[in-house]
Amino acid sequence: MTIVLGLTGSIGMGKSTVAKMFVRAGVPVFDADAEVRRLQGPAGKLLAAIEALFPGTTDADGVDRARLGQAVLHDKAALHRLERLIHPAVERARRAFLRRHRGRRLVVVDIPLLFEKGGWRRVDAIAVVSAAPWQQAKRVLARPGMDPAKLARIRALQTPDPEKRARADFVIPTGSTILRTRAKVAGIVACLSARAVRYSADA
Template identity: 70%
Template sequence: MSIVLGLTGSIGMGKSTVAAMFREKGIPVFDSDAAVRRLQGPGGLLLAAIEALHPGVTGPGGVDRVRLGAAVMGNKIALHRLERLIHPEVERERRRFLRRYRARPLVVADVPLLFEKGFWRRVDLIAVVSAPAWKQNARVLGRAGMSWARLEQVRALQLPDAAKRRRADFVIPTGGSIQTTRAAVRRIIAACMARGISG
């Protein structure tokens, strides 16, 4: 039975980079965001249902994420309806992934809202990716279409970084050198493997 390591972190903390480091080490990674993009992409399973909720947000290329974001951001009822549509399908994909890799000693579940949506209950250990606030701000505000207002809206939906770090089994620093981050990933893999052998 695999150890399932939940990987999470607030916006702009470098979680995608860290997930890639686990993959480079041969660890299977389930990417929740990628699953959502498949469900909302061209021919995606949820296109019709999303269009029914928010007419005009889909097209040949799938969901227009900017339009959909504008439709639900700041509207708790609309966001909740959308999440009730998406989360069960992502969970089905995650379960299929875990079945596929059940013989592996360690798998990673990359879930941005691990704490916020209760997914922490479905993993064995938790790793939180963290960087100083100034670096997080610089990364996020450097993205196309981002603003302070948008960043604050996203932050309002996420558990603060300090609270995530307190609840983590491992903290992966991404505010310094890439070598420091890689070393943290290697240590976590070794610790998880040792736990699997001893457990």
């Protein structure tokens, strides 16, 4: 049996770093954000459709993320139209990933909006990456083009971190040391791999 672990966390919580830890531990990881970048990158499959919906947001290098963000961040209807285009394509890629790795005991699907878009219903367990609010803000505001107002708008679109932690099977801390985070990841891998073995034996 394969156990599917949903990995999520709010912006700036360190989810990408944690996903790499799972990869280094030998666990296949499906990266939803990376898939979106492929779909929106040079010669991406969704470029023409995005340009049709939001003229002037793409060029030969793919989607201009700043322009597309300006087009949808303040407009919920526009954001919904974009999501209706992107989410089905990402879901097809996720299913293909699961088929490729159906012989593994554990796989991870790294999905930022796992709670917000219902992806939690399609996983066997959930791990939330979390840090203190001030650490999150410090990380995000160090990024080019970010400011407190933009961070506030992004936070408003995401399930609050306390609620995510309350709904998680595992909480992975990133506000302390890298060793603590790595140890938590190793513990999760060991726990779920053993669970997969027990399920297979009982089947």
